[in-house]
Amino acid sequence: MAGATTPSLPPKRPEIRGDTVHADLCILGAGSGGLSVAAGAVQMGASVVLIEKGEMGGDCLNTGCVPSKALIAAAHVAHTHRIGGRFGIHGAEPEIRFHEVHDHVHGVIGAIAPHDSVERFEGLGVMVIKAAGQFVDRETVEAGGRRIKARRFVVATGSRAAVPPIPGLAEAGYLTNETVFELKERPAHLIVIGGGPIGIEMAQSFRRLGSEVTVIEKFGILSRDEPEAVEVVRASLSGDGVRLVEGLGVSEVGRDDGAVTVTLDADSPFGRTLSGTHILVAAGRRPNIESLGLDKAGIAASPKGITVDARLITSNRKVFAIGDVAGGPQFTHIAGYHAGIVIRNALFGLPAKVDYRALPWVTYTDPELAHAGLTEAEARKAGHAVETLTWSFALNDRAQAERATEGLAKVVLGPKGKILGATIVGPRAGELIGTWALAISAGLKIGAIAGAVLPYPTLSEISKRAAGSYYTPKLFGTFTRRVVGLVQRILP
Incomplete structure (x- = not known):
């Protein structure tokens, strides 16, 4: 989350003239990257407007890194109970009360949330507007009935789960990272579509918390990593009882008497049609760019995200894009890294550039x-x-x-x-x-x-x-x- 201390000098605040706000910096999105830019910039003497239509803290705090790691921690405790025998510590199978696991996950979110809250950032001197924001021209954003003109803008609107166009999926119903942490009852059999980091982390966690789990990955799990390392993880998943279906895609999804059925495009060791109780879609991410009015601001973008140069500047030289929406590596720590690049460029005029060699x-x-x-x-x-x-x-x-x-x-x-x-x-x-x-x-x-x-x-x-x-x-x-x-x- 965004790190900052209370500044010793009075903050420079945005100036309001009629229905127009004038600021040094206007940030769209209060996720990890946006909060880091806002906290750093206001304490360095810039006037800052921060626009967020959803929850402060964005995906990382509310539906991503924080809840997932809290769930993983719970799964680790359950697993530790089961393997105590190797240390001479014997006990019964752990009793998993899934609604209490849910409460633990949301308790962790609640403990961190004040650090990312509207109240904290307003206390730092940031003007926070809780509304959707969109560009109306190359140097103006509109949000909450106000127009914001700024010397520089930062788009930090993040990404969301990509949902593949599988016939029947929408009708059958599915979970994503935005909804899976709301479950108060444990899925009897979770089918995970996607074998990337999110899908694999959730698969192992739910398995260790007592669910049957099947992962379907069209190619191979964790395909970006070294094959020797992936093989170690694959063996651990299989040892936990996670069923892995690799090299096959999903041709159709249905629902029958409360169960979901997934039909593969070819036979697998577990058959061609798999039946479960819940589906979790973890098949990549899509940038949140559709409602930003990018065309009105002259900002180029593609389905991968907003186009930026090495300084994270868009085709509109007054606008930066950071984090997932910038189409690069999709990690919270990259959003924080991007924030530092933007602060050096926007506040100090330094030609700082991204360097992913040590990512x-x-x-x-x-x-x-x-x-x-x-x-x-x-x-x-x-x-x-x-x-x-x-x-x-x-x-x-x-x-x-x-x-x-x-x-x-x-x-x-x-x-x-x-x-x-x-x-x-x-x-x-x-x-x-x-x-x-x-x-x-x-x-x-x-x-x-x-x-x-x-x-x-x-x-x-x-x-x-x-x-x-x-x-x-x-x-x-x-x-x-x-x-x-x-x-x-x-x-x-």
Whole structure:
């Protein structure tokens, strides 16, 4: 969420002249990116108008990152009860009261919501307009019966679940991330259409909370990640009892006596027609651009989102676009990163540009799958001379102590040990990947990680061990043995 402290100096507030508001910055969308721009800009002395027609905090707080991770946490607790026997701690199958899980999820949202609230941002000096906003010309937005003229505009309206045009889907009814967290009763059998991060996270969570779960993915699950890492996650899902249908699409959906039926476009190991109680659509995202009046402002866009340059400036030079709506990587941390780029450009006139070379992302399955930089395939496609290093969690003492040895670290190197990318699949991989994201961003070579002194026993040692393996052939090779032998003969 947007981080900010109360400014010590009085804020500069927008000026109202009749029904027109004049400001330095007008932001459309109060999700993660929009809030970050608003909080930073107002504390740096800019007058800010923030327009939001829905809930403050946007998708991340209300229907995305926060509720999904709260649900995952509940699923983790249930799973921990079941696997206690491996530690000598035995107990009965956990009693899952799904309405209380629902209350936990919404309690987490409620705990964070005040940080993103209208009251907090108005206290910072931001003028918040709770209404839909749209451009009426190249330098004016209309919202809530007012016109807003600003030196610069920021479109941060985010994205929503994309719903594929499957015959019968609308009539049968379905869930998306916007509705699934409202469930107070556990689905008996959840069919998930889509095997990307959202679909896979929800599939594992609902399975561990007691639902039968089937995932249908037209291609392969988690297709953007390293195949070795995906295989670890796939094995974990299968071990949990999640049914995976990969390489097949959905040709039709129906409803019969309260059940939903999904017909595949070919036979699967589970048959051609699958029956469940609920369908969750997790088949990608669509940018929220339709009602913004972009054509009136001269802002170019495509079905992927608003077209921007490396400075996040649109075809209208007074307008920036950030986050999901800008058509790039769709992560909350990218929206926050974009906010910093916009502040440097709009407030200070600095030509800051986006750089995704060290972009990290995490899929919060168990085990977690985290990545930064280039995959091996991407590095080879880019023409790099590639070398890879791998290290297993089974060789990590802390992982052994916690009985969490499934997984590995994989590092992609260019010439002379330059770090191009890294993937970690294993316990708390999302916390471990930051080391590699920093190394790639700073242009470090593998020796920087190999030479680090890390506490023992920690999971973080897997990064050092993987890096150290780069030197193993030379360190324990014939040349080293000769050098040691020579030195030993010379030393007194």
